[in-house]
Amino acid sequence: MSILVNKDSRVITQGMTGKTGQFHTAACREYGFGKECFVGGVNPKKAGQTWEGLPIFGTVQEAKKATGANVSVIYVPPAGAASAIMEASDAGMDLIICITEGIPVLDMIQVREHMRKTGSKSLLLGPNCPGLVTPGEIKVGIMPAHIHKKGRIGVVSRSGTLTYEAVAQLSELGLGQSTAVGIGGDPINGLKHKDILRLFDEDPDTDAVVMIGEIGGSDEEEAALWAKEHMSKPVVGFIAGVTAPAGKRMGHAGAIISGGKGTAEGKLRTMEECGIRTTRNPSEIGSLLKEVLNSSN
Known part of the structure; x- marks a missing residue:
């Protein structure tokens, strides 16, 4: 599945x-x-x-x-x-x-x-997304194939390169993926974090989810609030852009903090308040998920 x-x-x-x-x-x-x-x-x-x-x-x-x-x-x-x-x-x-x-x-x-x-x-x-991979079955888009491993962890990310980073960490730890999805970072896009979380929650072959976001917008907060009310599976999170200055556009077209909204700290705080374990270090995404899975067994 x-x-x-x-x-x-x-x-x-x-x-x-x-x-x-x-x-x-x-x-x-x-x-x-x-x-x-x-x-x-x-x-x-x-x-x-x-x-x-x-x-x-x-x-x-x-x-x-x-x-x-x-x-x-x-x-x-x-x-x-x-x-x-x-x-x-x-x-x-x-x-x-x-x-x-x-x-x-x-x-x-x-x-x-x-x-x-x-x-x-x-x-x-998308647009401006790397696509998605269901390991061992199909790759649609530009994600590197060799880092993926078949398994039961869902990955959803706004950042292309951080999708690859998270997937590679999970695979190295022996945690394969059910599907890895890059949703893209443009301000007007299609499927949001919340939509992908819902699909993973409904998928019987996904046990837990890694959610990666960026500064700008409020999609991650909305997804966290939805997860608090509806998600039956553990989610761990990371937000890119903790050191980004307010008002400066960073990389993706959607990655801009305005009016005090959309900061990495604000997103991380909301996620944590909603029961999503987070890390501020991208190199710890895989190990954090493993820790969460071990503690829930």
Whole structure:
């Protein structure tokens, strides 16, 4: 069991024929059941062609009809990425994973409004995210494959590199993952920490969760408050940006402290008040989870 993707997922790549799309699609096909899971690509200018044996379609709708795809991953450059998300949503994809970084915020506001107006049932992961991995089964996105190990720990993170760090620590300690999910750090995005915590809580094969956040916004606090009321499994947390100065944008577009809100200390305090064990040292994420698991046994 896993969340969002597994060996039965059928994936198309929007932007597969670009350099980035080709590189990562090839890597994803080499992982787990990738050769069965990745079934085609979309490029209106190259419809009817093939790449590495995969058919290229003119639209997402055509690709879905021909292949039965239910997941789309997007590597389209920033100027066209919002249109690509809306096209995948209109085609009724179950899950849309947008890797693209640098999509204008106004474009994402339009995407959100479009999905709301059309009553879209699609789940959006990202944009500006590394994707997700269900170890041993499927990798969709840009996460390094070799650090993952199959197991029963869920990982959700706003930071790409810290996702990798947490996963590598867990694997080294013999704690495999059910699914590792990077939700991205843009101010307007799809699935939030809270949504992923809910999915992990409902997954019978996830025993505990690592939640990694960043300064800026209030998503982590909202997730912590939800977890306090509803989560039946232990969660450990880390927030990046403890030393970040207020008012200065740090890395991700969403990582800005404003009006005293969104500080790392404030987020950590809320998480701790909600029963989530936290660390201020990223190198201790794995060992903290192991400690929590040992104490609950």
